[in-house]
Amino acid sequence: MSQSLKIGSHVLNGFIHTARVDLYRSRGVPYPALQTSGTVRYKLDNPWPQPSPISKNMPYAVLHVAGDELKEFLATIVARFRRQVKFSWLSAAQYLRNKPHLDCPDDTTFCRYMTQSVYTYFLTDTLDTDDRELLEKNGISSDSVHKSDLAPVSTVDPFPGLYCTGSVCYFRETSSGTFEIIGIAMMDKQFRMGELLRPSDGNSWLRAKMHVLQGATYLSLFVTHPKCHFPMDAVIAVTRTLLPKEHPIAKLLEPHMYLQLPLDYSVLHIKNGPGYNDPMLYYTAFSGRGASQYRLFEYSFAGLPGHAAFPPYTFGYLLDSRKTEYLAYLRGYYDVILGFVREVIADVELDDVVLEWAQQCAHYSRGFGAPGGTFDKEQLADRLAIIMWNCSVVHSADHREFYAIPMEHKPTRLRIPPPFDRSECSFDEKDLTQVDDRLRHFMWHEMYVRPWPLKQLINVNYGFTEPAMQQANRDFIAALTAYDASLTDNKYAPLGELATSIQW
Known part of the structure; x- marks a missing residue:
């Protein structure tokens, strides 16, 4: 069967599945596949944050979405x-005629991805005993060694014929602050490492790099990036419930809350969303079943004990993270936003309304509160700036930088086993995936990864009525523009590509 016919067959099966689900929902027409789907119906009757129905290790959930916001979400x-x-899928067919297979990057490109892009979130200089023993066994000093810890991926339960494997990559930091690749060790479900594979290990090395890139893709989507999304939902719900719309804090935050609640609800709680990964839909791209992939969401919030790269979530965590070039770029925007927030709230009193808002946010968002229970004006400015920064700059930049890595270097499915030792093995990029895998890959990349900003930060309007605050709004945009212009060698997202909120 030709590639075009295979693509058409997968698309047709997806359409039929969707139609049968719709018939079941609208007319009660029986559909046996739904009896074992694990679908859960959630009540949308509580506008306040509540324990996640998925797991106690997930952030508080918001299971009610206001009607007007839901309507906007559906229309956009x-x-x-x-x-x-x-x-x-028509574009996918055309694209896959030119690039039907994944591609293995060279070592320099691979090292750049792991140490300079959004993948730096996995990079840590904390080595444990197993790391040091593995390096020592191979005659390698652990001085100046960092590792990219991709261990959580091993907990995913893949579909038959697919592989999903954790790993550890080792890099040595040079005197100039750059990194050199040392080696890779694959990791099994018990977090036991295989042999250290080196760039001279031929096909085993090529296979290892592809499995590492799959792991980095997985963890970007299920562990690091969700920290932007889900913990902020409770803060948004508290803000919209407790603060009057005309309150300065409400006005300050509203542009940065646009469409996040319905979007996050759809990601976590809708069966045809990316989290559940229903394999009967031709645009679901991942290797694993929904339950084991939700486990990665848990690591995003609860952390993974014994793995320094995955501490428990705490509000404002990025400001305390290991400083990298990418985080320095992000931090510059935080500083600009903080200066603007200080100006806006200069005359805002820490009255009972504001303190109640802060207290409830602290209850539902770990780390939001101040040590000792005190809360002053500077702490208020910091918390507001973090919310705005997270939902605009951090989210948009992460998406843009992840999207900039070529699709062929971001595997979501692999059909060759990982190399746990240096044994002879084959490597042919044609064997990495099948047509079905690449169709899903393309659709996922276009639907969920490509930036789709509806409202841009450069045009943000806070709806202030006071002339002084309107001028502060204009000055803020000018300050953002000036910071963007100062980044003469900027490798990352330009200001014009940053959205006001989490909109995709």
Whole structure:
């Protein structure tokens, strides 16, 4: 069967599955596949944060979405998804004629991804006993060695014929602050490491790099990036429930809360969303079943004991993270936002309304509160700046930088086993995936990874009525523009590509 016919077959099966689900929901027409799907129906009757129905190790959930916001979400984001589901497979067929297979990057490019891009979130200079023993066994000093810890991926339960394996990559920091690749060790489900593979190990090395890139793709989507999304939902719900719309804090935050609640709800709680990964839909791209992938969401919030790269989530965690070039770029925007917030709240009193808001945010968002229970104006400014920064700059930049890594270097599915030792093995990029895998890969990349900003930070309008605050709004945009212009060698997202909120 030709590639085009295979793509058409997968798309047709997806359409039939969707139609049968719709018939079941609207008319009760029996569909046996739903009896074992694990679908859960959630009540949308509580606007206040509540324990996650998925896991106690997940952030507080918001299971109610206001009608007007839901309508906006359906008319914008969901409408785009529906258009893509119906038509983007045609673009996929054309794209895959030119690039039907994944591609293994050279070592320099691979090292750059792991140490300079959004993948720096996995990089740590904390080595444990197993790391040091493995390096010593191979005659390698652990001085100046860092590792990219991709261990959590081993906990995913892949579908038959697919592989999903954790790993550890070792890099040595040079005197100039750059990194050189040392080696890779694959990691099994018990977090036991295999042999250290080196760049001279031929096909084993090539296989290892592809499994590492799959692991980095997985953890970006299920562990590091969700820290932008889900912990902020409770803060948004508290803000919209407790603060009057005309309150300065409410006005300050509203542009940065646009569409996040319905979007996050759809990611976590809708069966045809990316989290559940229903394999019967032709645009679901991952290797594992929903339950084991939700386990990665748990690591995002609860952390993974014994792994320094995955501490428990705490509000404002990025400001305390290991300083890298990418985080320095992000931090510059935080400083600009903080200066603006200080100006806006200069005359805001820490009255009972504000203190109640802060207290409730602290209850539902770990680390939001101040040590000892005190809360002053500077702490208020910091918390507000973090919310705004997280939902605009950090989220958009992470998406843009992840998208900039070529799709062929971001595997979501692999059909060759990982190398746990240096045994002779084959490596042919044609064997890494099948047509079905690459179709799903393309659709996922276009629907969920490509930046789709609806409202841009450069045009943010806080709706202030006071002339002084309106001028502060204009000055803020000018300050953002000036910071963007100062980044003469900027490798990362330009200001024009940053959205006001989490909109995709």
